[in-house]
Amino acid sequence: xxxxxxxxxxxxxxxxxxxxxxxxxxxxxxxxxxxxxxxxxxxxxxxxxxxxxxxxxxxxxxxxxxxxxxxxxxxxxxxxxxxxxxxxxxxxxxxxxxxxxxxxxxxxxxxxxxxxxxxxxxxxxxxxxxxxxxxxxxxxxxxxxxxxxxxxxxxxxxxxxxx
Numbered sequence: 001x002x003x004x005x006x007x008x009x010x011x012x013x014x015x016x017x018x019x020x021x022x023x024x025x026x027x028x029x030x031x032x033x034x035x036x037x038x039x040x041x042x043x044x045x046x047x048x049x050x051x052x053x054x055x056x057x058x059x060x061x062x063x064x065x066x067x068x069x070x071x072x073x074x075x076x077x078x079x080x081x082x083x084x085x086x087x088x089x090x091x092x093x094x095x096x097x098x099x100x101x102x103x104x105x106x107x108x109x110x111x112x113x114x115x116x117x118x119x120x121x122x123x124x125x126x127x128x129x130x131x132x133x134x135x136x137x138x139x140x141x142x143x144x145x146x147x148x149x150x151x152x153x154x155x156x157x158x159x160x161x162x163x
Contacts, residue, residue, distance in 0.1 A: 002106040005055045009041045017065045021093040045069040066092035066107045087115040089125040126155035
């Protein structure tokens with residue numbers, strides 16, 4: 001059973017998990033793409049109703065994390081009618097010792113659920129092609145490749161899902 005706790009990104013456990021995530025990415029980042037650039041999230045962007053940051057727990061304890069934050073859709077990018085309410089998934093990570101148990105799927109589903117609750121009509125994310133399992137997870141949950149929506153130097157792939 002997976003449970004979730006809403007926390008500030010400055011919470012000690014959240015900070016420890018994010019630091020572990022960034023360290024893992026730095027150690028495994030493709031050398032051909034340069035150095036991984038660590039950016040801790042802005043705490044103000046992960047506060048309801050503009051976002052949330054979650055810690056995930058399983059029967060063995062702290063298992064992973066992830067967050068969503070609202071992104072303003074530029075009017076030029078809005079379709080006719082009302083513009084999309086876009087949220088972005090950030091820092092979805094499962095600790096190595098907890099992988100293979102479906103926790104990534106559970107965190108992703110909970111983040112999507114939270115985004116819908118905030119009124120999101122679409123959700124986007126960026127990732128790196130070297131994270132093959134992550135790309136497979138997103139595709140299997142209905143995410144489609146899109147053109148870049150940001151200039152994240154760590155990203156090679158951008159995804160979108162209509163909610």
